[in-house]
Amino acid sequence: MHIERFGDGDRDLLLVLGWGNRLGHPTVRWLVEQGVEAGYRVHGFQIPTVVTDFERDWVRPVATTVDALDEYRLLTHSTGGLIGEFLNGATETVHCSPWWGFHGDLETPLVEWAMKLPVSTPLLPSAFGREELGTLVTDERLADGPKRAAPTFLREARRAQRRLPAFDDETTSVFYTPTDAVVSATAIEERTPARNRVAFEGGHELFSSPSRETHVGTVFDALAEGPSALW
Template sequence: MQIRIFDDGDADRDCLFVLGWGNRCRHENVQWFVDRLATRFRVHVAELPTHISDVRTEWVDPLVDYATDLESVALLSHSAGGLTAAHMDLDSIEQRVYLSPWWGSDFGPLFGLVRALPISRPFLPVGNLEGAALGELATEAQLADGPDSSSPAFLRAVDRAQQRLPPARDDAVAFCTLTDAIVDPRAVGHRLPADRIRLYDGGHELFSSTARDDLTETVLDALERGPTAL
């Protein structure tokens, strides 16, 4: 796992931003969003390893170990990062903001058969990771960098982590679109009350959607104040 720090020297509070599956700091839209986060926070951006077989040991535990050294943390996460962040239990986390969290999936009718295969090599084609699904502003470089396959071991790990999600914290808020073609937005509604969900029109990635111009300040406010910002 790689974590990069963006600090202009003026911020006195930390934000840990856990990116989604395949997101990288070098992506133009991610950097656009991080630049705005850095106007208020010292931003620690975590890039998740792409092909794993255990969410707890390969995603959650390394981030918990890292965040333990931070005194007060605003936790921001996107997609697979949202699945990871939901499993992080630290007293230093004061606000939790989720962007299109991967709390539910529809892996299709063959998932029951595929998940049983003892294979960790990625060979299963990944569908829906296209520009229109990610957001209107998704770039060619961003799409080229994205994962194009997954493994049965990875799908098992994600499914297991979703089934074992702890109850949502009272400080948690989420931003999502009901037309998300990559994760199941119904899972957000099952975990959070309506007054802690902000809907937008666009793709799976808020930072790659035109809605970002209207909602980024609200995301920043939620990181500072929690649900009252909505």
């Protein structure tokens, strides 16, 4: 787990990224800068792309930071939204395109078979382009993003998805695209009450979407005020 801290604000914001996102990517850095400008001290988490244990490799490194904070807000993207649901104590939470269910393209006999193998070598094709991620994605992001997924990565994600805790409708807001080609939009809609979610267009990564300027203000309003900022 790679962790960086940005800004010197008087409030703490944990930013837990998705699979393949890096804190140095321009669109991610744009999101970080939004947090800094909003007065937060941003703790950015760049997650490993190969894991063999969900709790040990993903949850515990983030929870260690949480334990040292008196109060914090949580902003996540994709796989970060799966990790974030197993953290405790956030004052307010915003998940962007959380990976709470496999996209239909992963619901295949090959994937189901592969997840039974104790193999942590990336073998399964899993590459996405601008059409899926967002038109503002840079060439750098496309070049250094993971092209294959390890069976253990998918196994651990599926295991976590099947034991998600109850949704906290008092503190949690969700931004997602109904046409998401990376994660299951249906799983998001089934888990999230309508009043707690906002739909956007332009790809899986809100921060790489051309609609990001339309929604970023509401994202930070929800971090400050909770889901009532969506109404």
